[in-house]
Protein backbone atom coordinates (compact mmCIF):
# COMPACT_ATOMS: atom_id res chain seq x y z
CA UNK A 708 0.00 0.00 0.00
CA UNK A 709 1.35 3.42 -0.99
CA UNK A 710 0.28 6.63 0.80
CA UNK A 711 1.52 10.20 0.68
CA UNK A 712 1.82 11.82 4.15
CA UNK A 713 1.57 15.58 3.69
CA UNK A 714 2.89 18.51 5.71
CA UNK A 715 0.90 21.09 7.71
CA UNK A 716 1.31 24.77 8.37
CA UNK A 717 0.27 26.68 11.48
CA UNK A 718 -1.79 29.77 10.71
CA UNK A 719 -1.47 31.64 14.02
CA UNK A 720 0.11 29.97 17.02
CA UNK A 721 -0.55 31.22 20.56
CA UNK A 722 1.43 29.56 23.33
CA UNK A 723 -0.98 30.05 26.17
CA UNK A 724 0.48 28.42 29.28
CA UNK A 725 2.90 25.83 30.56
CA UNK A 726 1.21 22.64 31.79
CA UNK A 727 1.98 20.56 34.83
CA UNK A 728 3.32 17.79 32.53
CA UNK A 729 5.92 20.17 31.06
CA UNK A 730 4.14 20.61 27.73
CA UNK A 731 2.38 23.83 26.67
CA UNK A 732 -1.25 24.53 25.91
CA UNK A 733 -1.44 26.15 22.49
CA UNK A 734 -4.09 27.58 20.14
CA UNK A 735 -3.45 27.27 16.43
CA UNK A 736 -5.07 26.68 13.08
CA UNK A 737 -3.46 23.66 11.40
CA UNK A 738 -3.86 23.58 7.63
CA UNK A 739 -2.73 20.69 5.36
CA UNK A 740 -0.35 21.53 2.49
CA UNK A 741 0.69 19.40 -0.47
CA UNK A 742 4.41 18.93 0.31
CA UNK A 743 4.48 15.15 0.86
CA UNK A 744 6.57 12.10 1.66
CA UNK A 745 5.82 8.68 0.12
CA UNK A 746 5.24 5.74 2.46
CA UNK A 747 4.98 2.19 1.20
CA UNK A 748 3.94 -0.75 3.37
CA UNK A 749 4.29 -4.28 1.96
CA UNK A 750 4.12 -7.77 3.47
CA UNK A 751 7.52 -9.30 4.20
CA UNK A 752 9.10 -12.16 6.16
CA UNK A 753 10.25 -9.91 8.97
CA UNK A 754 9.68 -6.31 10.01
CA UNK A 755 11.98 -3.69 8.52
CA UNK A 756 12.07 0.08 8.10
CA UNK A 757 14.11 1.79 5.44
CA UNK A 758 14.18 5.39 4.21
CA UNK A 759 15.56 7.28 1.23
CA UNK A 760 15.62 10.95 0.33
CA UNK A 761 16.35 13.41 3.16
CA UNK A 762 18.38 11.68 5.90
CA UNK A 763 16.40 11.25 9.13
CA UNK A 764 18.29 11.60 12.44
CA UNK A 765 18.21 8.45 14.59
CA UNK A 766 18.06 4.81 13.55
CA UNK A 767 15.22 2.70 12.18
CA UNK A 768 13.91 1.75 15.64
CA UNK A 769 13.56 5.47 16.57
CA UNK A 770 11.52 6.28 13.53
CA UNK A 771 7.92 7.25 14.16
CA UNK A 772 6.79 4.81 11.44
CA UNK A 773 8.43 1.93 13.34
CA UNK A 774 6.84 3.17 16.56
CA UNK A 775 3.42 3.33 14.90
CA UNK A 776 3.78 -0.25 13.66
CA UNK A 777 4.95 -1.57 17.06
CA UNK A 778 2.14 0.23 18.89
CA UNK A 779 -0.56 -1.26 16.65
CA UNK A 780 1.13 -4.70 16.59
CA UNK A 781 0.98 -4.78 20.40
CA UNK A 782 -2.84 -4.72 20.23
CA UNK A 783 -3.70 -6.34 16.88
CA UNK A 784 -2.49 -9.45 15.00
CA UNK A 785 -0.31 -7.68 12.41
CA UNK A 786 1.90 -9.67 10.04
CA UNK A 787 5.53 -8.53 9.51
CA UNK A 788 5.87 -5.72 6.97
CA UNK A 789 8.52 -3.78 5.17
CA UNK A 790 8.05 -0.01 5.54
CA UNK A 791 9.76 2.14 2.97
CA UNK A 792 9.72 5.92 3.41
CA UNK A 793 10.80 8.39 0.77
CA UNK A 794 11.50 11.51 2.83
CA UNK A 795 10.87 14.81 1.10
CA UNK A 796 9.36 17.04 3.83
CA UNK A 797 12.24 18.88 5.59
CA UNK A 798 12.97 17.78 9.15
CA UNK A 799 12.81 20.08 12.19
CA UNK A 800 11.00 22.47 9.90
CA UNK A 801 7.71 23.20 11.65
CA UNK A 802 5.87 21.17 9.01
CA UNK A 803 4.97 18.15 11.15
CA UNK A 804 6.46 15.70 8.66
CA UNK A 805 7.37 13.01 11.19
CA UNK A 806 3.93 13.23 12.76
CA UNK A 807 2.31 12.93 9.33
CA UNK A 808 4.32 9.78 8.55
CA UNK A 809 3.22 8.23 11.85
CA UNK A 810 -0.46 9.10 11.40
CA UNK A 811 -0.50 7.84 7.80
CA UNK A 812 1.20 4.62 8.93
CA UNK A 813 -1.61 4.08 11.48
CA UNK A 814 -4.27 4.75 8.82
CA UNK A 815 -2.55 2.55 6.21
CA UNK A 816 -2.09 -0.42 8.57
CA UNK A 817 -5.71 -0.13 9.66
CA UNK A 818 -6.99 -0.07 6.09
CA UNK A 819 -4.61 -2.58 4.51
CA UNK A 820 -5.13 -5.25 7.19
CA UNK A 821 -8.84 -4.51 7.82
CA UNK A 822 -8.21 -3.92 11.53
CA UNK A 823 -11.40 -1.86 11.93
CA UNK A 824 -9.78 0.51 14.43
CA UNK A 825 -12.35 3.21 15.17
CA UNK A 826 -11.61 6.83 14.26
CA UNK A 827 -11.46 7.76 17.96
CA UNK A 828 -9.01 4.97 18.70
CA UNK A 829 -6.80 6.02 15.79
CA UNK A 830 -6.71 9.52 17.32
CA UNK A 831 -5.70 8.04 20.69
CA UNK A 832 -2.90 6.01 19.10
CA UNK A 833 -1.67 9.09 17.22
CA UNK A 834 -1.63 11.20 20.42
CA UNK A 835 0.75 8.67 21.97
CA UNK A 836 3.31 9.39 19.23
CA UNK A 837 3.33 13.21 19.25
CA UNK A 838 1.24 16.30 19.91
CA UNK A 839 0.88 17.12 16.19
CA UNK A 840 0.12 13.59 15.13
CA UNK A 841 -3.65 13.34 15.76
CA UNK A 842 -4.36 16.24 13.38
CA UNK A 843 -3.15 14.09 10.47
CA UNK A 844 -5.78 11.39 11.10
CA UNK A 845 -8.65 13.52 9.67
CA UNK A 846 -6.03 15.73 7.94
CA UNK A 847 -8.31 18.71 7.31
CA UNK A 848 -8.15 22.36 8.44
CA UNK A 849 -8.71 22.50 12.20
CA UNK A 850 -8.55 24.78 15.22
CA UNK A 851 -6.20 22.88 17.55
CA UNK A 852 -5.83 23.45 21.26
CA UNK A 853 -4.50 21.92 24.50
CA UNK A 854 -1.20 20.24 23.42
CA UNK A 855 -2.29 20.75 19.81
CA UNK A 856 -3.75 17.26 19.93
CA UNK A 857 -7.39 18.24 20.47
CA UNK A 858 -9.23 19.98 17.67
CA UNK A 859 -12.47 21.19 16.19
CA UNK A 860 -13.51 22.06 12.64
CA UNK A 861 -12.73 25.59 11.57
CA UNK A 862 -14.70 27.65 9.09
CA UNK A 863 -11.70 28.55 6.92
CA UNK A 864 -11.47 27.82 3.22
CA UNK A 865 -8.28 28.80 1.39
CA UNK A 866 -8.96 26.48 -1.55
CA UNK A 867 -7.44 27.89 -4.73
CA UNK A 868 -5.03 30.25 -2.96
CA UNK A 869 -1.37 29.79 -3.90
CA UNK A 870 1.13 28.91 -1.18
CA UNK A 871 4.90 29.18 -1.24
CA UNK A 872 6.94 27.43 1.46
CA UNK A 873 10.58 28.42 1.99
CA UNK A 874 12.83 26.17 4.03
CA UNK A 875 16.23 27.78 4.68
CA UNK A 876 17.75 24.51 5.91
CA UNK A 877 18.06 25.42 9.59
CA UNK A 878 17.06 22.50 11.81
CA UNK A 879 15.23 24.00 14.81
CA UNK A 880 14.30 21.45 17.44
CA UNK A 881 10.80 21.75 18.87
CA UNK A 882 12.14 21.32 22.42
CA UNK A 883 14.64 24.17 21.89
CA UNK A 884 11.92 26.43 20.47
CA UNK A 885 9.48 25.86 23.36
CA UNK A 886 12.22 26.32 25.96
CA UNK A 887 12.67 30.01 25.00
CA UNK A 888 9.00 30.90 25.37
CA UNK A 889 7.21 32.90 28.08
CA UNK A 890 3.60 31.76 27.58
CA UNK A 891 0.75 34.28 27.62
CA UNK A 892 -2.97 34.27 27.04
CA UNK A 893 -4.02 35.69 23.68
CA UNK A 894 -6.12 38.86 23.53
CA UNK A 895 -8.15 37.86 20.46
CA UNK A 896 -9.76 34.51 19.72
CA UNK A 897 -7.88 33.10 16.69
CA UNK A 898 -11.11 31.61 15.29
CA UNK A 899 -12.70 35.08 15.21
CA UNK A 900 -9.65 36.82 13.74
CA UNK A 901 -9.39 34.23 10.96
CA UNK A 902 -12.92 35.16 9.83
CA UNK A 903 -11.59 38.62 8.85
CA UNK A 904 -10.26 39.24 5.32
CA UNK A 905 -6.85 37.62 4.83
CA UNK A 906 -5.25 41.07 4.25
CA UNK A 907 -5.96 41.88 7.95
CA UNK A 908 -4.17 38.76 9.25
CA UNK A 909 -0.77 40.48 8.86
CA UNK A 910 -1.58 42.67 11.87
CA UNK A 911 -3.45 40.17 14.03
CA UNK A 912 -2.45 36.55 13.34
CA UNK A 913 0.80 35.86 15.18
CA UNK A 914 3.08 32.89 15.65
CA UNK A 915 4.50 33.30 19.19
CA UNK A 916 7.70 31.46 18.23
CA UNK A 917 8.67 34.32 15.88
CA UNK A 918 9.38 36.70 18.80
CA UNK A 919 12.12 34.47 20.21
CA UNK A 920 13.42 32.77 17.04
CA UNK A 921 13.64 35.83 14.71
CA UNK A 922 16.24 37.63 16.90
CA UNK A 923 18.22 34.37 17.13
CA UNK A 924 17.99 33.58 13.39
CA UNK A 925 17.58 36.96 11.55
CA UNK A 926 17.42 35.14 8.20
CA UNK A 927 13.92 33.92 9.11
CA UNK A 928 12.54 37.45 9.43
CA UNK A 929 14.29 38.45 6.19
CA UNK A 930 12.51 35.63 4.35
CA UNK A 931 9.16 36.63 5.84
CA UNK A 932 9.70 40.26 4.68
CA UNK A 933 10.76 39.02 1.24
CA UNK A 934 7.52 37.04 0.94
CA UNK A 935 5.52 40.22 1.69
CA UNK A 936 7.66 42.15 -0.83
CA UNK A 937 6.70 39.51 -3.41
CA UNK A 938 3.03 40.27 -2.78
CA UNK A 939 2.00 37.71 -0.16
CA UNK A 940 -1.41 38.43 1.36
CA UNK A 941 -0.14 36.78 4.55
CA UNK A 942 3.28 35.44 5.51
CA UNK A 943 4.51 33.76 8.70
CA UNK A 944 6.71 31.07 10.14
CA UNK A 945 5.13 27.64 10.49
CA UNK A 946 5.22 26.05 13.96
CA UNK A 947 8.62 26.13 15.60
CA UNK A 948 10.32 26.87 12.27
CA UNK A 949 12.40 27.06 10.28
CA UNK A 950 9.96 27.04 7.33
CA UNK A 951 8.27 30.30 6.32
CA UNK A 952 5.18 30.42 4.15
CA UNK A 953 3.42 33.03 2.05
CA UNK A 954 -0.18 32.87 0.83
CA UNK A 955 -0.87 34.56 -2.50
CA UNK A 956 -3.98 35.36 -4.54
CA UNK A 957 -2.25 34.43 -7.80
CA UNK A 958 0.20 31.76 -8.87
CA UNK A 959 3.81 32.80 -8.16
CA UNK A 960 7.01 31.02 -9.12
CA UNK A 961 9.54 32.08 -6.47
CA UNK A 962 12.06 29.27 -7.03
CA UNK A 963 14.56 31.65 -8.68
CA UNK A 964 14.03 34.41 -6.12
CA UNK A 965 14.75 31.98 -3.27
CA UNK A 966 17.31 29.90 -5.19
CA UNK A 967 19.49 29.37 -2.07
CA UNK A 968 16.67 27.59 -0.22
CA UNK A 969 14.33 24.65 -0.63
CA UNK A 970 11.06 25.89 -2.08
CA UNK A 971 7.71 24.14 -2.39
CA UNK A 972 4.78 25.89 -4.04
CA UNK A 973 1.32 24.88 -5.07
CA UNK A 974 -2.40 25.35 -4.63
CA UNK A 975 -4.10 25.02 -1.26
CA UNK A 976 -7.00 22.56 -0.97
Ligand SMILES: C[C@@](CO)(OP(=O)(O)O)[C@H](O)COP(=O)(O)OP(=O)(O)OC[C@H]1O[C@@H](n2ccc(N)nc2=O)[C@H](O)[C@@H]1O
Pocket residue numbers: 717729730731732733735800801802803804806836837838839840853854855881882885945946947948
Ligand atom coordinates in the same frame (compact mmCIF):
# COMPACT_ATOMS: atom_id res chain seq x y z
C1 LIG B 1 5.40 23.43 17.58
C2 LIG B 1 4.36 22.56 16.91
C3 LIG B 1 3.17 23.43 16.52
O1 LIG B 1 2.26 22.74 15.72
O2 LIG B 1 4.78 21.93 15.69
P1 LIG B 1 6.22 21.75 14.97
O3 LIG B 1 6.87 23.06 14.83
O4 LIG B 1 7.05 20.82 15.82
O5 LIG B 1 5.89 21.10 13.64
C4 LIG B 1 3.88 21.43 17.87
O6 LIG B 1 3.38 21.99 19.06
C5 LIG B 1 4.93 20.40 18.19
O7 LIG B 1 4.34 19.14 18.21
P2 LIG B 1 5.23 17.80 18.09
O8 LIG B 1 6.37 18.06 17.17
O9 LIG B 1 4.31 16.68 17.78
O10 LIG B 1 5.83 17.72 19.54
P3 LIG B 1 6.00 16.45 20.53
O11 LIG B 1 6.80 15.43 19.82
O12 LIG B 1 4.71 16.08 21.15
O13 LIG B 1 6.89 17.13 21.70
C6 LIG B 1 8.24 17.49 21.53
C7 LIG B 1 8.60 18.45 22.65
O14 LIG B 1 8.03 19.77 22.38
C8 LIG B 1 7.53 20.36 23.55
N1 LIG B 1 6.09 20.59 23.42
C9 LIG B 1 5.39 20.02 22.39
C10 LIG B 1 4.04 20.28 22.24
C11 LIG B 1 3.40 21.13 23.17
N2 LIG B 1 2.10 21.41 23.07
N3 LIG B 1 4.11 21.68 24.18
C12 LIG B 1 5.45 21.43 24.31
O15 LIG B 1 6.09 21.96 25.23
C13 LIG B 1 7.88 19.42 24.70
O16 LIG B 1 9.14 19.85 25.21
C14 LIG B 1 8.04 18.07 24.02
O17 LIG B 1 8.92 17.23 24.71
Ligand SMILES: Nc1ncnc2c1ncn2[C@@H]1O[C@H](COP(=O)(O)OP(=O)(O)O)[C@@H](O)[C@H]1O
Pocket residue numbers: 763764765769770771772792797798799800801802803804805806808809879881946947948
Ligand atom coordinates in the same frame (compact mmCIF):
# COMPACT_ATOMS: atom_id res chain seq x y z
N1 LIG C 1 9.48 9.69 9.87
C1 LIG C 1 10.13 10.73 10.41
N2 LIG C 1 10.34 11.85 9.69
C2 LIG C 1 10.98 12.92 10.23
N3 LIG C 1 11.46 12.96 11.50
C3 LIG C 1 11.29 11.86 12.26
C4 LIG C 1 10.63 10.71 11.75
N4 LIG C 1 10.59 9.79 12.72
C5 LIG C 1 11.21 10.34 13.78
N5 LIG C 1 11.64 11.58 13.52
C6 LIG C 1 12.31 12.50 14.47
O1 LIG C 1 11.45 13.63 14.71
C7 LIG C 1 12.21 14.85 14.72
C8 LIG C 1 11.49 16.05 14.09
O2 LIG C 1 10.35 15.69 13.39
P1 LIG C 1 9.64 16.60 12.25
O3 LIG C 1 8.21 16.21 12.26
O4 LIG C 1 10.34 16.52 10.97
O5 LIG C 1 9.87 18.08 12.73
P2 LIG C 1 8.82 19.24 13.03
O6 LIG C 1 8.04 18.76 14.22
O7 LIG C 1 9.65 20.46 13.33
O8 LIG C 1 7.98 19.42 11.83
C9 LIG C 1 13.47 14.57 13.96
O9 LIG C 1 14.57 15.16 14.64
C10 LIG C 1 13.59 13.05 13.88
O10 LIG C 1 14.67 12.59 14.66
